[in-house]
Amino acid sequence: MITLALAGKPNCGKSTFFKAATLAHAEIANYPFTTISANFGVGYVRTTCPCKELGLVCSACQDGDRFVPVNIIDVAGLVPDAHKGRGLGNQFLDNLRQADAIIHVVDASGATDSEGNLLNPGAHDPLVDIAFLKFEMTMWVYGILDKHWAKLHRQAQTKGFFIHKGVAEVFTGLGVTPEEIRDAELAAGIDLVHTDEQGLISFCREIVKISKPMIVVGNKVDAAPQELVARLKTENMAFSSAAGELALRNASNAHLIRYIPGDPMFRVMDEGSLSPAQKGGLAKIAATMKEFGGTGVQQALNHAVYSLLDRIVVYPVEDEHHYCDGKGRVLPDAFLMKKGSTPRDLAFQVHTDIGKGFLYAVDARTKMRVKDTHELKDGDIIRIVSIAK
Ligand SMILES: Nc1nc2c(ncn2[C@@H]2O[C@H](COP(=O)(O)OP(=O)(O)OP(=O)(O)O)[C@@H](O)[C@H]2O)c(=O)[nH]1
Ligand SMILES: [Mg+2]
Structure with a gap:
C-alpha cells in the first residue's frame, strides 16, 4: 500500500x-x-467509481465516490x-x-x-x-551516505566495482535504483568518484527529489x-x-x-x-x-497519489460479465497502479502467485482480451486469467 x-x-x-x-x-x-x-493511520484517496456509469449496484463506494486506502504517517x-x-x-x-x-x-x-x-x-x-x-532531508540523506562513504570510495578503486550499485545499496531503505543514482549524479553535475563534500550534498539533494516527491x-x-x-x-x-x-x-x-x-x-x-x-x-x-x-x-x-506518484485506479474482477468477484461482490477491489502498468503488473499486485501464473487479461467493458503490453488506464476493470487460483 x-x-x-x-x-x-x-x-x-x-x-x-x-x-x-x-x-x-x-x-x-x-x-x-x-x-x-x-502516528500511523489509514486515509483515502477519492475517485469516481465506475459503477454509476455502468449502471451497477456496488457496495464498495459512497454513492459513486470511491475511497481507496493509503497509509498516512504523522x-x-x-x-x-x-x-x-x-x-x-x-x-x-x-x-x-x-x-x-x-x-x-x-x-x-x-x-x-x-x-x-x-x-x-x-x-x-x-x-x-x-x-x-x-x-534537513538533504542533510539526513547525506548523513546516511557519509557513514559509508570512506568504504565506498576505497572500493571504487578496485576493478569491477560499480559505484552506482554500491551507493544504491546504501540507499536501499529509500528504494533508489542504480539508474536513479546515475540520474541524480547527472542532475547534480558531479562525478561520484571524484567529487568533494559539496558535490555529494548536491547529489543528496537530487536523491531526495527523486525518492521523496x-x-x-x-x-x-x-x-x-x-x-x-x-x-x-x-x-x-x-x-x-x-x-x-x-x-x-x-x-x-x-x-x-x-x-x-x-x-x-x-x-x-x-x-x-x-x-x-x-x-x-x-x-x-x-x-x-x-x-x-x-x-x-x-x-x-x-x-500526492495521482500526480506526484503517478497512480491510476484499476479494478480487478473475476467475472467480467457481472463485474464481480467469485462471491458476487461488484467491483470489490480498487488498486492504485503506477501509470504505464500492464495487466501482468496488476496480476502481481493482486497476488504473487496470480502474477506468476498469469495467462491473459480481459477488459470487462469490451469483454475482449487485452495484450500483455496493454497500458492500463484509470478506471479500467480487468479480469485476470491465471493458472493460480
Ligand atoms: N486555524 C487553524 N488552526 C489549526 C489548523 N490546523 C491545526 N490548527 C491548530 O494548530 C495547533 C497545532 O496543531 P497540531 O495538529 O497539534 O500540530 P502538529 O504539526 O502536529 O504539531 P507537533 O506535533 O507539535 O509537531 C492546534 O492548536 C490546532 O488546533 C487549521 O487548519 N486552522
Ligand atoms: Mg503533531
Whole structure:
C-alpha cells in the first residue's frame, strides 16, 4: 500500500491533518512537539467509481465516490538542524524513509516561528519553512551516505566495482535504483568518484527529489492574513484548513451536515438543530471552502497519489460479465497502479502467485482480451486469467 508522510515544523497542524484524514486518534495542541512518536493511520484517496456509469449496484463506494486506502504517517515536528539531533532529532527523519511521497505541511497563517512557537499572524514567512525541510532531508540523506562513504570510495578503486550499485545499496531503505543514482549524479553535475563534500550534498539533494516527491500544503488558511495568502498563491503550493476538515468530518458523522471528503462545499441537514456556535463555526469553514474550492485535505492526498506518484485506479474482477468477484461482490477491489502498468503488473499486485501464473487479461467493458503490453488506464476493470487460483 502507498504510504504518505506528513512532515513539517512543530505546531503547523500535521496531527490535525492526520486526524482529519484518518479519523484515528492523535494528540493535538497549540504548542510545539505535541507529537513525540509518529502516528500511523489509514486515509483515502477519492475517485469516481465506475459503477454509476455502468449502471451497477456496488457496495464498495459512497454513492459513486470511491475511497481507496493509503497509509498516512504523522511525523513528529522537525526543527532546523534536526539532522544533527536538534529538537526531537534524527530518528524522526527516519520515519520519512517509509514514505513514498511527502506532504509538507506549513503554517500559511505565519503565526508560528521555525520552532513552532506562537507569533502574531503573518509574523513568520512560511516560504522559509519550505527551504528548511528540503535542507534537513538533504542533510539526513547525506548523513546516511557519509557513514559509508570512506568504504565506498576505497572500493571504487578496485576493478569491477560499480559505484552506482554500491551507493544504491546504501540507499536501499529509500528504494533508489542504480539508474536513479546515475540520474541524480547527472542532475547534480558531479562525478561520484571524484567529487568533494559539496558535490555529494548536491547529489543528496537530487536523491531526495527523486525518492521523496513532495507537495507543500499551506495549512491554517482560515487564519491567514489576506496579503500573505495573496503572496503564497503565487507560489507552487496547495492550501488547506485541516481544522476545518476535521470539524466537517465530525459534523458529518454526527449527521449535522452532508459532506463527502473532497467536496467543494457541505450542506446543513437541519438548520434548527445547530447551536449558534456551531452555525458560526460552519459559516467560517464555508467561507474558506468557497475561496479555496474545499478544505484542501482530500485534494492534497489526491494530488500526492495521482500526480506526484503517478497512480491510476484499476479494478480487478473475476467475472467480467457481472463485474464481480467469485462471491458476487461488484467491483470489490480498487488498486492504485503506477501509470504505464500492464495487466501482468496488476496480476502481481493482486497476488504473487496470480502474477506468476498469469495467462491473459480481459477488459470487462469490451469483454475482449487485452495484450500483455496493454497500458492500463484509470478506471479500467480487468479480469485476470491465471493458472493460480
Ligand atoms: N486555524 C487553524 N488552526 C489549526 C489548523 N490546523 C491545526 N490548527 C491548530 O494548530 C495547533 C497545532 O496543531 P497540531 O495538529 O497539534 O500540530 P502538529 O504539526 O502536529 O504539531 P507537533 O506535533 O507539535 O509537531 C492546534 O492548536 C490546532 O488546533 C487549521 O487548519 N486552522
Ligand atoms: Mg503533531
